[in-house]
Amino acid sequence: MSSNRVAAAAVVAIAVALFAATFWFEQMPEGITRGFGAEAFPRLVLGTIVVLAVLLAFVSPTGEALPRIPPMVYYTSASLLAFMALVPVTGMLPAMFLFLAGLGYLWGERRHWLLLLNAGLLTVAIWAVFVKGFGVQLPHSFLFPS
Amino acid sequence: MEAFLAGMALLLDPKILLVVFAGTVIGIIVGALPGISGSTTTALLLPFTIPMGPVPAIAFLGAIYCAANFGGSITAILVNSPGDPSASATAFDGYPMAVKGEAGRALGMSAVASAIGGIFSVVVLIIAAPLLARVAYSFGPPEYFALAVFGLSMVAMSGGDSMLKNLIAGAFGVWLATIGRDLTTGVERYTFGIHSFSDGIEFIPVLIGLFALTELLEQASQLRNKAWVAKLGAVRLPSWDDVRKCSKAIWLSSAIGTFIGILPALGATTAAMIAYVETKRWSKNKAEFGKGAIEGVAGPEAANNAAVGGAMVPTLALGIPGSTTTAIILAGLIVQGVRPGPHLFTEQPLLLYAVFSSMLLANLLYLVLGLGFAKVFARISLVPAPLLWPAVFVLSVIGAYAPNQAMAEVWVAIAFGFIGFFMRRYGFSPAPLVIGLVLGRMVEETLKQSLLIFDLNWSGFLGRPIAMTLFGLTVLFLLGPFLLQRLRGRP
Numbered sequence: 001m002s003s004n005r006v007a008a009a010a011v012v013a014i015a016v017a018l019f020a021a022t023f024w025f026e027q028m029p030e031g032i033t034r035g036f037g038a039e040a041f042p043r044l045v046l047g048t049i050v051v052l053a054v055l056l057a058f059v060s061p062t063g064e065a066l067p068r069i070p071p072m073v074y075y076t077s078a079s080l081l082a083f084m085a086l087v088p089v090t091g092m093l094p095a096m097f098l099f100l101a102g103l104g105y106l107w108g109e110r111r112h113w114l115l116l117l118n119a120g121l122l123t124v125a126i127w128a129v130f131v132k133g134f135g136v137q138l139p140h141s142f143l144f145p146s
Numbered sequence: 147m148e149a150f151l152a153g154m155a156l157l158l159d160p161k162i163l164l165v166v167f168a169g170t171v172i173g174i175i176v177g178a179l180p181g182i183s184g185s186t187t188t189a190l191l192l193p194f195t196i197p198m199g200p201v202p203a204i205a206f207l208g209a210i211y212c213a214a215n216f217g218g219s220i221t222a223i224l225v226n227s228p229g230d231p232s233a234s235a236t237a238f239d240g241y242p243m244a245v246k247g248e249a250g251r252a253l254g255m256s257a258v259a260s261a262i263g264g265i266f267s268v269v270v271l272i273i274a275a276p277l278l279a280r281v282a283y284s285f286g287p288p289e290y291f292a293l294a295v296f297g298l299s300m301v302a303m304s305g306g307d308s309m310l311k312n313l314i315a316g317a318f319g320v321w322l323a324t325i326g327r328d329l330t331t332g333v334e335r336y337t338f339g340i341h342s343f344s345d346g347i348e349f350i351p352v353l354i355g356l357f358a359l360t361e362l363l364e365q366a367s368q369l370r371n372k373a374w375v376a377k378l379g380a381v382r383l384p385s386w387d388d389v390r391k392c393s394k395a396i397w398l399s400s401a402i403g404t405f406i407g408i409l410p411a412l413g414a415t416t417a418a419m420i421a422y423v424e425t426k427r428w429s430k431n432k433a434e435f436g437k438g439a440i441e442g443v444a445g446p447e448a449a450n451n452a453a454v455g456g457a458m459v460p461t462l463a464l465g466i467p468g469s470t471t472t473a474i475i476l477a478g479l480i481v482q483g484v485r486p487g488p489h490l491f492t493e494q495p496l497l498l499y500a501v502f503s504s505m506l507l508a509n510l511l512y513l514v515l516g517l518g519f520a521k522v523f524a525r526i527s528l529v530p531a532p533l534l535w536p537a538v539f540v541l542s543v544i545g546a547y548a549p550n551q552a553m554a555e556v557w558v559a560i561a562f563g564f565i566g567f568f569m570r571r572y573g574f575s576p577a578p579l580v581i582g583l584v585l586g587r588m589v590e591e592t593l594k595q596s597l598l599i600f601d602l603n604w605s606g607f608l609g610r611p612i613a614m615t616l617f618g619l620t621v622l623f624l625l626g627p628f629l630l631q632r633l634r635g636r637p
Contacts, residue, residue: 107532
């Protein structure tokens with residue numbers, strides 16, 4: 001199937017699912033909705049999206065053949081998710097330090113001192129500006145609960 | 147006039163001066179970094195503007211917007227890799243000039259043309275925006291609804307090449323704006339039990355995800371590409387002969403850029419491309435173009451900076467963004483509790499004139515900084531990707547987290563990073579989505595208000611000539627390209 005048809009099919013599937021979700025919205029009496037309920041506008045928009053996606057599938061059915069997604073994109077995506085998993089365990093700042101050094105290494109930087117220096121400086125800068133400067137409360141973690 | 151003078155006087159405030167200076171330097175630096183555009187930067191730095199207050203925040207974002215377009219030309223000329231998409235046309239002749247050993251001359255002309263184009267458009271902004279606002283002041287909900295729909299129709303031509311894909315992305319952005327509590331009934335929509343979604347989806351994490359995190363994943367897929375870096379001689383002022391040779395190109399392109407910038411959803415990149423073509427068309431040295439013509443640098447640079455001021459006209463006067471970055475600036479104003487539109491000119495004239503004067507200052511600053519420090523800024527492009535992009539992610543995380551101090555917002559940013567990656571892969575531009583998200587609430591609110599005025603009778607719009615004119619323009623813009631194709635006999 002061409003990339004445009006794949007995209008159109010995905011858009012229709014998402015729009016139909018979101019349209020279906022409007023049937024679970026809380027129902028309000030006519031006196032409050034005044035003929036235009038909370039579901040009306042999302043349905044109008046999603047209906048428009050479905051029509052446009054169907055048009056895309058038939059008006060531009062071809063679309064370029066897409067190259068494979070390079071493995072590095074998967075590794076990078078996994079590292080983003082690993083960072084999110086690490087935050088509740090180590091806390092945000094240690095997770096940032098590990099992420100900065102880890103992704104830099106994954107992307108091919110082999111000067112360890114530079115990776116550690118970059119990770120250390122940036123983590124300290126974020127702590128100084130946000131935690132000390134703006135008073136941002138970082139999320140609590142399992143290892144460092146306070 | 148008093149408000150204008152008061153706005154100019156704000157430039158004497160050291161805090162404003164500092165944020166404009168910082169915004170200009172940051173704008174030039176990030177503009178010079180390939181992959182990080184002005185829109186990515188404004189999205190990334192938007193959370194940091196929240197504690198600043200409205201005037202410094204908008205002055206800061208405006209300065210970044212002005213300077214990033216110029217910064218993009220540095221790497222376009224030196225590395226043949228435009229730091230900002232709007233500098234793509236600059237590379238056509240700027241890079242050949244650098245290869246010939248004229249990098250300094252090209253950078254000097256870029257700074258001069260950018261500053262002239264930028265200042266020209268801010269002057270137009272100062273004159274045109276209040277006039278447009280005066281016309282719009284008589285608008286009611288039906289006219290605003292028609293205007294918002296017209297703005298949305300313009301997304302068809304923004305971003306990617308496919309009009310249908312742009313419209314789908316724009317409509318998806320409008321749908322995103324429906325997340326949260328319905329204003330009329332109080333019913334929660336698509337919140338899925340997540341408390342922070344009740345007040346609607348936050349602009350900041352969506353913008354950070356769509357721009358910064360999507361670009362991180364894009365960079366991950368292009369790690370092996372390396373550019374050849376031209377040697378940079380001293381940056382020098384263009385000679386009087388150069389200025390004379392380019393003056394026609396600069397003024398023509400400044401006018402083109404300002405006009406294109408004013409049109410909703412057409413931005414600096416389009417302006418620069420059209421200006422390049424027109425500069426070549428009206429030049430006596432057509433044969434030099436593509437081989438290192440200095441006019442080929444002056445034209446696009448004047449136009450892409452002129453588009454900045456132009457794009458601010460509908461943004462401030464009507465609340466309709468003229469480009470992706472102005473959509474983000476609009477989000478910045480909304481976050482500050484300021485709703486752009488004609489009433490701004492009567493209610494908060496000081497804020498507006500502060501924006502105008504800070505943009506003027508930013509244009510002068512990057513002329514000075516561009517001529518003095520281009521060589522230093524150019525070195526920024528040599529920061530290795532394995533150090534730069536993980537840092538962008540970490541800043542994205544803290545940027546998404548800090549405003550509400552909620553990890554849910556970081557998840558939203560990451561989710562939109564993935565969504566943006568797949569959108570780009572399948573040819574959907576994120577720009578229409580952002581414009582749809584910004585305009586979505588206005589579309590729904592004004593539609594509801596209009597239908598209440600018309601007693602739920604859609605034909606009520608027929609009695610509103612301005613609204614009908616705007617609907618007519620919407621149809622014309624959407625169907626015009628198809629009709630033109632038919633008239634020319636193409637399939």
